[in-house]
Amino acid sequence: MLEGSVPKELANLRHLQKLFLFENRLTGEFPEDIWSIRWLESVLIFRNGFTGMLPPVLAELKLLQNLTLFSNFFTGVIPAGLGANSRLLQIDFTNNSFTGGIPPYICSGNRLSVLDLGSNLLNGSIPSGVADCPSLERIILQNNYLTGAIPNFRNCTSLDYMDLSHNSLSGGISASLNKCRHITMINWSGNKLVGPVPPEIGNLVNLRVLDLSQNSLQGALPIQISRCSKLYFLDLSFNSLNGPALTTVSNLKFLSQLRLQENKFSGGLPDSLSELDMLIELQLGGNTLGGSIPSSLGKLVKLSTGLNLSGNGLVGDIPPLLGNLVELQSLDLSVNNLTGGLDSLESLQLLHAFNISYNRFSGPVPEYLLKFLDSTGSSFNGNSGLCIACHGSDSSCKRSDLLEPCGGSKKRGVHGRFKVALIVLGSLFIGAVVVLIVSCILFRTRDSKRKGGEESISNLLEGSSSKFNEVIENTENFDDKYVIGTGAHGTVYKATMSSGEVYAIKKLVISARSSSYKSMIRELKTLGKIRHRNLIKLKEFWLRGECGFILYDFMEHGSLYDVLHRTRTLSLDWSARYNIALGTAHGLAYLHHDSVPVIVHRDIKPSNILLNKEMVPRISDFGISKIMDQSSAAPQTTGIVGTTGYMAPELAFSTRNGPETDVYSYGVVLLELITRKMAVDTSFPENMDIVSWVPHALNGSDQIGAVCDPALLDEVYGTVEMQEVRKVLSLALRCAAKEAGRRPTMIDVVKELTDVRSASVPSSKQVKPGSSASISHS
Structure with missing residues (x-):
């Protein structure tokens, strides 16, 4: 000391x-x-x-x-x-x-x-x-x-x-x-390597960890890799490798983590995969495997971290034996052509991440999976045959706008038909909707100027009038007592409907020359383009007079800011904080790496991270987001946007926002999660924010007690989770690095956070040239 x-x-x-x-x-x-x-x-x-x-x-x-x-x-x-x-x-x-x-x-x-x-x-x-x-x-x-x-x-x-x-x-x-x-151990991930994986890799018979992910490798996986019989961690994800690799890797009997996602592998899912009985993680999404899911996959009973088969053109039903994977925590079967029912998934009682969207599933959703309708309803998108089983006056039939009651009448009132039409319109044609909104508003604004401004903007293209009228009635015409949030881009109200559904509705002034108008158009455009469990979902919208109204699902726990700094009554253990960090990272990774064009949020902070009753985070408030076209240089913005304490240092001398500015803001959020201090806290010395205070308080040590929230420290002290907190704190500081080039990408962040809870790599040999002469930090 x-x-x-x-x-x-x-x-x-x-x-x-x-x-x-x-x-x-x-x-x-x-x-x-x-x-x-x-x-x-x-x-x-x-x-x-x-x-x-x-x-x-x-x-x-x-x-x-x-x-x-x-x-x-x-x-x-x-x-x-x-x-x-x-x-x-x-x-x-x-x-x-x-x-x-x-x-x-x-x-x-x-x-x-x-x-x-x-x-x-x-x-x-x-x-x-x-x-x-x-x-x-x-x-x-x-x-x-x-x-x-x-x-x-x-x-x-x-x-x-x-x-x-x-x-x-x-x-x-x-x-x-x-x-x-x-x-x-070989880790060459995150570089610009090209060409094939050489067959000589098979001579490395002592290899236990091989990570070549996030490069530009091509060609088939050499069969010789099967000679690396001691491999337990293999990550070749995010390359352009092809061919039928799964038969080859099935010979690696000690594999516990296999990550081959986002390549061009083909050849189906062979039965030989079931021989990898040590697997705890199997990531195969984003390939072109084809075929069906073999029943033999149900033999991988140790799978716990995740099973991802998304985007592979798979067909057929889910085999009943898949229900044997009772330890599974994450399952992604999205974007395939799978059919049949979901009964075999009823036994997967430990799932906390689930996605079957854009398949052709039908029949009732098992009772246990209904919880995902509340937390991640988009996980069921694109399966028109799915329904909710009703039992008498069971209120669960009304818990989702996405799925109809099983065996329900096809006859609907005007309200129901219009509501369904809007959902279809919102999910399939939101781009056209946004264009029409912009065109109509500009036309009417120009026309109103021509007529001396007498005509107001109204009745352009809106959701269900009856639903909007019910919102007005149940908020007593937007009385202040229903306000649950305010900000630079509008006021948010809580609306409880007669059906029991609870919504948040944002009200904005939309004068065509106002920043709120531009904010609303951006938000509609952005929300129409994105679909992710960790991003807020637009339900409906209305344009009335000089105001715009956007309807969202109500988030029971409010914002992360509320939980951290306002109410402080909610128990926030390390598991909850970790899941909030990981979920938020997934959402940002989607915006930065999966969205076309890239979306930069530009105002990541705890008050824009909403938490539902399952504490699943959803990033909100895209009013100042910037949609970047990767095919050309991003134009500079007209001014600095963001919130003090969360803006990257480079914004002090440049107005150019890129994904790395979001990464900086995310790093600040991570620091808040661990310390439970605000970004600019009155307890800090003068001229310090949280990014400068944490290294100052640590003073070169890794004694996290100097900065950790005391309640969190009491929980993790003396446990394996103590090291997890240390690693996440280190990651937070790298995300908030002063130099933008030193910050990891959000894909890297997701990977590191996932690895925090994965099996650790083997300890390396230590040099011992003399007494105490070799001390290593690893």
């Missing part, structure tokens, strides 16, 4: 060999003269708040074996001569701000065992000398700006662990990788 700076007088210890100052709260520039002590063997000063640069004289320390500086604030370049003619065994500079390239001679001493330079600002290529280092056991260069091809590993017989993820490395995967016979 030492604080303050390191006295420069320590440099007078001219025969000092070991200097251990790690895991304190020391700050300031590390005294440069200490680097001149010629007898230094081990310098372990990690997890402090040291600043400054490393002097060139550091490269002259011929006896130095262990240099561990991770989790500080060092800047500047790494001395070019570091490693030349030295005895260095371990270098760990992770999580600093080093720039420039990797020193070309860093491994020339042929003794280096651990090279960890991850999470810095390094650029340039990976020196060939690194790949030729015979002693190297562990190399971590992830989260930098490295470019060029991955060098050929010709002398890597000692290599055990290699993480080059999230750089800009290009080129293909060299067949020379097969020389790394003892390697257990």
